[in-house]
Amino acid sequence: MARDGFVNECDLHPTPDFPAGSVDYQKVADYKNKLLDKGYVQFKVSGENDMYLQFCADNSWWLENYALFMALKDQFGGCPWNEWPEVFRYRLNDAMNSLSDDVGERVRKEKFIQFLLFQQWRELKKYCQERDIFIFGDISFYVNYDSADVWSNPEIFKLDHDRLPYVVAGVPPDNFSETGQRWGNPVYNWDVLRDTKFKWWVDRIRFNLSYFDLVRIDHFRGFAAVWEIPVDEPTAEKGQWQETPGHELFSLLVDQFKSLPIVAEDLGYITPDVKFLMEAFGFPGMKPLIFAFEGDFENTPYAPPNHIKNCVAYTGTHDCNTIRGWFDNEISREAREKLEAFLGRQVSSVTVSDEMIQLSMMSPANTAILPMQDVLNLGKEGRLNYPGTPEGNWEWRLSEGDWPSDLADKLNELTRKFGRG
Secondary structure (H helix, E strand, O other): OOOOOOOOHHHHOOOOOOOOOEOOHHHHHHHHHHHHHHHHHHHHHHOOOHHHHHHHHHOHHHHHHHHHHHHHHHHOOOOOHHHOOHHHHOOOHHHHOOOOHHHHHHHHHHHHHHHHHHHHHHHHHHHHHOOOOOOEEEEOOOOOOOOHHHHHOHHHEOEOOOOOEOEEEEEOOEOOEOOOEEEEEEOEOHHHHHHOOOHHHHHHHHHHHHHOOEEEEOOHHHHOEEEEEEOOOOOOOOOEEEEOOHHHHHHHHHHHOOOOOEEEOOOOOOOHHHHHHHHHHOOOEEEEHHHOOOOOOOOOOOOHHHOOOOEEEEOOOOOOOOHHHHHHHOOOHHHHHHHHHHHOOOOOOOOHHHHHHHHHHHOOOOEEEOOHHHHOOOOHHHOOOOOOOOOOOOOEOOOOOOOOOOHHHHHHHHHHHOOOO
């Protein structure tokens, strides 16, 4: 922002005392919002430039609704959109065409913020492309109810006349949860989506692939069938499976895109219809080694001998403990015995991360993902996410200097040794 003249260098200081090793999101937001406020004032003085106007034109299909949603949310004190006055909740024309000056100003500011964000992202992507670095993105299957997506496209979700969900998303009971998981997201009305030739999904995937080199789609099994739970049920136990037209959607996408660099999150309850869908379109699945040694090692798809070429090998995922954290706190005696038997040697807290990294890199999988926490052999203090826990997630942060000086050489050697260069 200082380089582009939206703020002065002196506006950047003093920099808050951000914590080392973790992210304090509120402190970051407070600091950046002050800069954005100043930047927007300068933007209004200098006037809308061609790059900004082009950005707004190219992204109007989502930007207009998103900016208005954020402006109205601010106007109504952060309340969910279903608690807004009826004229805004239902997007009635009279109200939408006669917005207050305050709301209009907030809309323009939000567009400016998004312009800055995507301008900086394009610069980052260009920097990465020049160095043969790929950016691996992530698409959630569901969206939040209190979102611009649902507010501006209520017809593609299963909502009642009051625009409230009558069924919500989740997964059924399994060995890990006696009552299943009730996530509470609104579920899609696939009949309406089909009538639009899946436009919302096509636009969403196209947009993500324009900013990422490949994407992982979370809860991929939702493209075969979803678990719908009546909204008044407190748990997921009384849900029902509903088939979804994923094959139709991806057939359409194949016709429109030169390639679909998509990785399917295929963990959890995976049925033959999900596997068929992945195989039909050649989407690789995930093979986290952290799951390989609990249970039937010979037959689990996560065991290295059972990996196929068209998959992505991980030491672990963002939802798991770190490898060392798992080894120190969670691994069963049987799993440890299987790991050591497979390796042919004893494993300790000091060596376990390197051992699992080696297994990932030597896997026949065409892609291997190594979380930085495992590369650094961090314990549970490096865990990124605790599923089902609303607080304390996504706070781990890698700071400059947190890695040993020889780490680049070590990773380079591993990459060359296993032909992943």
